Amino acid sequence: MSLIDRFVESHNLSKTEYVELLECRENEETARRLRDEAVRLRKQYYGNKVFTRGLIEFTNYCKNNCYYCGIRNGNRHATRYRLTEDEILACCQNGYTLGYRTFVLQGGEDPYYTDERMVKIIQRIKKEFPDCALTLSIGEKSYESYQLFRNAGADRYLLRHETADETLYRSLHPEVMSLEARKQCLYNLKELGYQVGAGFMVGAPGQTISHIAEDLLFLQDLQPQMVGIGPFIPHHDTIYAEERAGSVELTLFLLSVIRIMLPKVLLPATTALGTLDPRGREKGLSAGANVVMPNLSPVENRKLYELYDNKICTGEEAAECRGCLSKRVESIGYQLVTERGDALQ
Ligand code: 5AD
Ligand code: FES
Numbered sequence: 001m002s003l004i005d006r007f008v009e010s011h012n013l014s015k016t017e018y019v020e021l022l023e024c025r026e027n028e029e030t031a032r033r034l035r036d037e038a039v040r041l042r043k044q045y046y047g048n049k050v051f052t053r054g055l056i057e058f059t060n061y062c063k064n065n066c067y068y069c070g071i072r073n074g075n076r077h078a079t080r081y082r083l084t085e086d087e088i089l090a091c092c093q094n095g096y097t098l099g100y101r102t103f104v105l106q107g108g109e110d111p112y113y114t115d116e117r118m119v120k121i122i123q124r125i126k127k128e129f130p131d132c133a134l135t136l137s138i139g140e141k142s143y144e145s146y147q148l149f150r151n152a153g154a155d156r157y158l159l160r161h162e163t164a165d166e167t168l169y170r171s172l173h174p175e176v177m178s179l180e181a182r183k184q185c186l187y188n189l190k191e192l193g194y195q196v197g198a199g200f201m202v203g204a205p206g207q208t209i210s211h212i213a214e215d216l217l218f219l220q221d222l223q224p225q226m227v228g229i230g231p232f233i234p235h236h237d238t239i240y241a242e243e244r245a246g247s248v249e250l251t252l253f254l255l256s257v258i259r260i261m262l263p264k265v266l267l268p269a270t271t272a273l274g275t276l277d278p279r280g281r282e283k284g285l286s287a288g289a290n291v292v293m294p295n296l297s298p299v300e301n302r303k304l305y306e307l308y309d310n311k312i313c314t315g316e317e318a319a320e321c322r323g324c325l326s327k328r329v330e331s332i333g334y335q336l337v338t339e340r341g342d343a344l345q
Pocket of ligand 2: 312313316320322324
C-alpha cells in the first residue's frame with residue numbers, strides 16, 4: 001500500500017512518514033490526490049457550506065515580544081488602540097445584521113482587559129446575541145481565567161501553538177515564553193469544554209519539513225476542533241523584515257493534509273493566505289478549508305492591527321468584505337452561510 005493510501009485510510013502517520021509525505025509536496029500527482037481526498041471529505045461533512053466568523057481585533061496592545069509579530073510590545077513604531085465595550089458591541093451588532101453568527105474577539109495580551117472586564121464583555125455579547133457563538137483569541141491565561149470566561153459564555157478559543165518544536169519555538173520567542181506553557185493552555189482549554197483551535201505559520205524563519213511534521217503530530221495528539229494555518233509574512237519592524245514569506249503552495253498542501261488528518265475540522269482559509277495571493281482564500285477553500293474570517297473591526301483601526309505587512313481588506317467596511325467574500329466563495333461553487341458553524345462531534 002502506498003503512503004498516501006495508508007494516510008487516506010488511517011488518517012494518521014508517524015513523524016518519518018509525514019516527512020516523507022511532505023517531501024513529495026512538489027509532485028503534482030501527490031498534491032492532486034491529497035487535494036481531491038480533502039475536498040471529498042470536506043463535502044461529505046459540510047457540503048458546499050462555508051462558515052463565516054466575524055473577527056473583531058479589539059486591542060493591539062500586547063505584553064509579549066514574539067519576534068515575528070508586528071504588534072509585539074517592543075515595536076515602538078506601532079500605534080496602539082483599544083476598543084471600548086460599546087465599540088465592541090457595535091461591531092457585533094453590525095456583524096449580526098450582515099449575517100455573522102460567530103464573533104471572534106482577538107487581541108494582543110493586553111493587561112488592561114482584566115478577567116473582570118473580559119467577563120463583562122463576554123456576558124454582554126452572549127446576552128445581546130444569544131444565538132451566536134463567541135470565540136476568544138487573547139493568548140495565554142491561567143486555568144482559572146479560562147474557566148471564568150467559559151462560565152461567562154465563551155464557546156471557543158483560538159491559540160495557535162506556533163510551532164511544536166522546542167528549539168524552533170525558542171528561536172521565535174523571548175526566553176520568558178515557553179512551548180510547554182502554551183501546550184498546557186491548549187489542554188486546559190479542551191478540558192474546560194471549549195472548542196479549541198491550534199495552528200502555526202507555514203515558512204516561519206528557520207522552519208524545516210521536520211518541524212512541520214512535529215506540528216502535524218501535535219495536532220494529531222491534541223485533536224483540536226479548529227486549526228489555523230497561514231504563511232509567515234515578514235513585518236518591516238521586526239528582526240525578520242528581510243526574511244522570505246512562506247509558500248502559498250505548501251500552505252495549500254498542508255490544508256489538504258490537515259483536512260484528511262482531522263476530517264471534521266473547522267479550517268479557515270486565512271487572511272495571510274489571501275495577502276500573499278489574490279486568490280489565496282479561494283485556493284484554500286478548494287484545498288479543503290471550510291471557514292473564512294472577515295474583519296468586523298472599525299475601518300479606522302484595521303491598518304493598526306498589523307501583524308505582518310500588506311494585510312488585505314484594511315480599507316473595507318464590514319459589509320463590503322461580506323459581499324466581496326460571498327462573491328469569491330460562489331465563484332468556486334461554495335456558499336457563505338449564516339450559521340454558528342459549530343464543530344461536528
Ligand atoms: N506572518 C504571518 N502570521 C503571523 N502571525 C503573527 N505574526 C505573523 C506574521 N508575521 C500569526 C500568529 C498568531 C496569529 C494571530 O497571527 O500565528 O498566532
Ligand atoms: Fe474583505 Fe474582499 S474580503 S474586501
